[in-house]
Amino acid sequence: MLRALAKGMGTTLRMLFRKKQTLKYPFVKKERAQRFRGRHELRRYENGLEMCIGCELCQVACPAAAITVMPAQNDPENPNSPGERYAYKYEIDMLRCIFCGLCEEACPTEALHLTREFELADFTRESHIYGRDRLVNRHTSPFRVPENVYPPFHGLRPMHEDRGEETRA
């Protein structure tokens, strides 16, 4: 019996000098994998325009039905995104999200990106619904607006205006 006791204490003693597995979490954070999928962000082009065009493909790709996109037409004077369409409402319910990344994969403009941020705890359910205010980045990214794909939007144009430069020479 003493033998067993000594063995147990020995194990404890040995473990005491091993490298610690636990982290002092709020002060020390765990290393995350390079492709860790955390909170979403909606990126901006280098010229500051939003990359999201409100296509709703992320919404339909999401297996958890966590995303809601409401598109609208851009104001030609003050566009949100290149081209005619943008998302005037964009919501992700982080409580529903399973961080599968399918939305990111579906996004045709690479606007949607899952960051490595994981600290999403909060006190109410409502506060877990992230809107445009928390999802759209304030900073720009190195992406450039692709040419041809999103021609500048001038608003609806009358049928019989001067056709001018637009038909290719």
Place this chain on the structure above:
Amino acid sequence: MSDTVTLTINGRAVQAPKGMGLVEAAALAGIEIPVFCHHRKLKPVGVCRMCLVEVEGQRKPVPACTTQVADGMVVRTESDLIRHLRQGVLEFLLLNHPLDCPVCDKGGECPLQDNTFKYGPATSRLSVPKMKKRKAVDLGNFIVLDEERCILCRRCTRFDAEVACEGTLVVGQRAHEALITTADGETYDSYFSGNVIELCPVGALTSKAYRFKGRPWDLSRVPSVCTACPVGCNIELDFRFGELARVLSRENPEVDNGWLCDRGRFNYRYVHSADRVTQPLLRRGDTFVPVSWTEALMEIASRLRSVVRDHGPEAVGFIGGGRLTNEEAYTFQKLAREAVGTPHIDHRVAGQKVTSWAGYPGRLDDIDGADVVVLVDVLPAEQMPVADLRIRRAAQRGAALLALGPAAPGYRVPHTFIPVMPAGLARFLEEAASLVAEGEGQGRTGELSTTGAPAGPGPAGVDGQEALVRALRSARRVVAIWGGTDAAVGRALERLLNACRRTGDDRRLSVLIPGEQANSRGAEAMGVRPDRLPGHRPVEAGAAGLDTAGMLQAAAQGRLHALYLVGANLQETYPDGRLVREALSRVPFLVVQDLFLTETARQADVVLPAAPFAAKSGTYVNLEGRVQEVQEAQAAGENSRTDGDIFRALAEALGRRLDRSSHEIRWEVQHLLEELTVDGFVTGAALPGEAGAGAPAPAAGTARGDGNRADGRRLELVAVSRLYGGGGTARFDPAFSAVRPRAEAIFHPDDAAELGIAAGDPVELSSGPEAVTLPARISPQVVKGTVQVPRGAEGPAVNMLLTGGWHAPVTVRRRVLEEVG
């Protein structure tokens, strides 16, 4: 010879009726041949080459859409060659097609996407930049065109030419620069423009109202029936998050044939208008205060009770109901007759006299087979638009189309317009009837009367009566469409048709009457009439109540002490603005049940917020007597209630439970309709007899006192229906407020010259003490001697000049500038 042929498609024997196209024949066998330009309702043109198939014996692949089935034909649709060709066609179509799918409204229901996915090459070999064309072109009132996306299948232009028979849309430019456009200076403002959105196999033509509202996969779809006019086209309501996002057609070959008019398709945003009344309102002095339903109903009940106590139940009148479902209309008349006890109830709010006619029941598909279509004082494009497509098609195929009346219908198909003033219409028809009956009339051309018609030949340049008589003599199938505005005209029309019947043997004669509101016929069958009980049963002799005109007169004279209006903005719709004004200001207690605070509702003592059509379930009767059912598609909204619920609650507040659940009411209505049904259609009512239905004959054609202005000239004022005119539905709809007709006075060039009026000049139309100033427009379409104004237009209320009919003599004079400035 048999009518079917047997052919082999992909090794399978297929039986198909002779003359069928290969695409449809393959579909019968469950084999899909991909198409772009082909559409079964349009003539095949074979421009896109997507449908190429191999036919044995043919040197080259042939387009299936332009090939008809033949006996013994051997077709292959899935060979390597065909697969290769399809890839080639798709690659070619995508050559200059922009990468717009993520922002394109068609995405998710786009044949180009689907076919590319199914038959196209997986990758693109294109490395040079795509051609650029204009995007977001404002094609018309409701449509945005993206020139880059168009694949030039020409479905839209073919629809415009073959179905709408208008020919405004054309293909402009040549070769790779080709694009869809309109003739220079024109906009695409057809009443049927919305259909090209559904026809377009790509996202080149999209709806302004639905622009960037959602994706097909996030819409929940509810089948419904359009309530904007009495045709009753079948529609599909697409909701997103409980909001009506768009309206699509739901093909019913017997009613709409898959088409919708723009009013039906685009006039839906009023349902979510912020201007809707959302709470019962009670008048306190000059203002309204919002109150609870209980309070509002109690107030109405106590006021009605005191009116009944002091003046008897006959001092209460009920007007409206042409847009209610049959069940609601039935409850409505129960409220009036049982709970209140008054016989005064009428659904007619716009001066129509006759809504249905048992005599010569007409069906919409009668028009398809007609060889003569006679329009009597009616503008089908404005009053029954989708049915007008059948008329246009009939005329294009060679049927004689004759229009009688004070306003030209403005068709682009061959037709004869015979200008006849409403006052002379009955006589005109009666004379035509005797000519047809006599079987002669050739020698009488000289003395043919065009009573009431203005001097000079009409635009048709033919003698009208002779043309009509000649057409009717040889006709086998006649469809008469009548506006129902004057019972005497109806009787004359009956005589004319009787005359045709006598001379013929197997003739089919039918009459269609577009009601003034979507369910006028249903309301009539449910007894929302002073002279008829539910089921067209006449009331006992002498017990008939007052009709709308009678009630208004009684109210104006102070004999009616309470008026209850349901969805009736009489100030706008009733052709005697002065009478309405007097009646509404005189009547001591006015209840208005409506969606919006219309000018009529603003005069009310109590306003009850009703729910829009999408929140109702029940049945409707369309203009041919077809019963169509709708289901509740949407909740009534926080504080509005469906009309039926309001009637029931009010009856209860009156202490008269109608002691019927909605199921019982539904059952009774069904029973009533079944009783009325002949050959699957609800029959019409009998034509009112010579004695008139108690109502004083409309004072149409008589002047209301004479202003006797020295500088004025007397012209006949003709107020014409306009599809986009009238109704809170149009006024409070962002898509429609812009296209609503503006009030204007339209003159024939000769009259304008005589009066010294130029386009845009302010002109004063006056009748008695009432005068209205409108900007002038000049159009050769207008009959000489008349001045045309649109009904329900934005601007001064023209019905102030009318006296019960939609036409009246007025004095016209040009306003001198000082007076205006």
